[in-house]
Amino acid sequence: MDRFRIVGPSTLRGTVRASGAKNAALPALAATLLTDEPVLLQRVPRVRDITTLRRLLAHLGQGSSEEAGDRLRFAPEGNASPGDAPYELVKTMRASVLVLGPLLARRGHARVSLPGGCAIGVRPIDQHLAGLEALGARVALDHGYVDVAAPRLTGTRFRFATVTVTGTENLLMAAVLARGTTVLENCAREPEVSDLARLLVAMGARIEGIGSSTLVVEGVAGLHGAEHAVIADRIEAGTYLVGAALTGGDVTVADLAPGDLGALLEALAATGSEVGAEEGGVRVRRSGELLPCDLATAPFPGFPTDLQAQFMALMTQAAGDSTIRETIFENRFQHAAELGRMGAEIRLEGAVAHVRGPRPLSGTTVMATDLRASASLVLAALVAEGVTQVERIYHLDRGYERMEEKLRTLGATVERLGDDEKSPGGSAPGGGGIR
Numbered sequence: 178m179d180r181f182r183i184v185g186p187s188t189l190r191g192t193v194r195a196s197g198a199k200n201a202a203l204p205a206l207a208a209t210l211l212t213d214e215p216v217l218l219q220r221v222p223r224v225r226d227i228t229t230l231r232r233l234l235a236h237l238g239q240g241s242s243e244e245a246g247d248r249l250r251f252a253p254e255g256n257a258s259p260g261d262a263p264y265e266l267v268k269t270m271r272a273s274v275l276v277l278g279p280l281l282a283r284r285g286h287a288r289v290s291l292p293g294g295c296a297i298g299v300r301p302i303d304q305h306l307a308g309l310e311a312l313g314a315r316v317a318l319d320h321g322y323v324d325v326a327a328p329r330l331t332g333t334r335f336r337f338a339t340v341t342v343t344g345t346e347n348l349l350m351a352a353v354l355a356r357g358t359t360v361l362e363n364c365a366r367e368p369e370v371s372d373l374a375r376l377l378v379a380m381g382a383r384i385e386g387i388g389s390s391t392l393v394v395e396g397v398a399g400l401h402g403a404e405h406a407v408i409a410d411r412i413e414a415g416t417y418l419v420g421a422a423l424t425g426g427d428v429t430v431a432d433l434a435p436g437d438l439g440a441l442l443e444a445l446a447a448t449g450s451e452v453g454a455e456e457g458g459v460r461v462r463r464s465g466e467l468l469p470c471d472l473a474t475a476p477f478p479g480f481p482t483d484l485q486a487q488f489m490a491l492m493t494q495a496a497g498d499s500t501i502r503e504t505i506f507e508n509r510f511q512h513a514a515e516l517g518r519m520g521a522e523i524r525l526e527g528a529v530a531h532v533r534g535p536r537p538l539s540g541t542t543v544m545a546t547d548l549r550a551s552a553s554l555v556l557a558a559l560v561a562e563g564v565t566q567v568e569r570i571y572h573l574d575r576g577y578e579r580m581e582e583k584l585r586t587l588g589a590t591v592e593r594l595g596d597d598e599k600s601p602g603g604s605a606p607g608g609g610g611i612r
């Protein structure tokens with residue numbers, strides 16, 4: 178298993194371009210199941226979750242190929258399975274559940290393995306299923322699979338009991354081909370949901386209220402092919418911008434809609450960082466003292482849970498006490514203990530993390546069990562004294578495109594090591610870093 182070897186401390190300076198958003202590309206890939214015509218998607222990030230979903234789509238009879246530029250072309254090919262997403266393909270990625278809506282709408286039937294336990298909490302899909310049932314589907318659970326069927330879905334009014342990103346996306350993809358009008362209330366307003374809605378409109382869907390919490394969908398008989406550019410990855414971008422504030426650096430992430438990062442930019446400004454627009458993106462720099470800050474995660478436009486771990490790494494260096502409340506997932510503080518092993522002082526109290534800064538961090542071997550927690554450890558390593566080895570980089574590879582290259586562009590000393598490569602000067606777990 179690959180790992181990163183990071184030598185700190187370093188200061189991030191320079192410009193990187195944001196990749197396409199993983200969490201916008203995933204539903205876009207699933208949406209290609211809604212038509213027999215080719216769909217061309219641009220700015221799809223080369224990350225492992227995309228490879229996983231392409232494999233699942235291929236199993237479902239939807240082929241994909243790389244075209245000139247960074248375009249991916251999706252079109253049906255032979256040997257389709259009858260709408261069956263098996264455990265082996267679903268277990269590694271919860272977002273596989275996104276094929277439920279389009280398969281049901283298009284083929285009248287889907288059978289998808291229930292996503293298993295997850296490192297960041299229980300994460301049920303009850304709202305996806307309640308919504309599909311409201312659209313007229315028969316939903317059955319057996320042998321670890323969810324089986325949904327309906328000859329044709331019928332428009333309805335459905336209110337999500339919880340704001341759910343992939344739940345909103347699944348129902349939107351189901352509703353576009355339903356008979357009549359569907360009104361979805363209490364929808365997630367994340368930019369990734371709006372990006373999917375724009376792709377669906379480009380494919381011929383009729384959707385109103387894009388960007389709001391109520392989506393009104395006028396069902397159509399069929400969708401056609403389209404070409405669509407995926408939005409920039411606000412979480413990837415936010416990770417590098419937090420890195421700028423953390424290291425007292427100066428980073429521009431180009432080609433990014435600043436409005437998608439509003440809550441993060443406000444929080445960074447509150448920490449004493451300078452935030453501005455530059456190169457069609459965002460520039461963050463800090464030269465003065467890093468100030469503490471209290472924040473809580475919330476659905477968009479609130480502070481994203483996917484940046485909570487990275488922000489916690491930042492607060493370990495702030496001059497004073499910060500609190501971070503996680504309101505979306507019940508088990509998303511695994512990075513806290515690993516940050517503690519690097520020298521951070523973090524006390525967990527239910528859904529609240531109390532971070533006492535500033536504490537000097539020192540390099541050691543660390544490991545995280547989810548994507549964003551791993552990113553927070555990489556950021557911490559940038560300000561830690563000596564060598565940090567971040568193990569199980571496959572978590573990062575799920576969602577960050579060429580992270581080590583981008584960090585090197587910004588001046589960090591990062592290398593990727595494979596299984597057989599001994600790290601000169603690496604340290605054993607708990608053994609402390611090189612001073």
Ligand code: EPU
Binds near residue numbers: 272505507
């Ligand atoms: N929830 C329910 N019932 C449901 C669905 C969700 O109770 O039917 C609960 C969840 O347990 C959670 C909350 O609602 O407590 C929000 O979950 P949501 O459904 O919004 O999460 P998701 O759609 O599974 C997406 C992203 C996550 C991101 C969350 C929250 C994708 C592919 N994944 O997950 O991204 O953290 O929204 O913004 O879009 C990541 O990229 O690292 C990542 C985990």
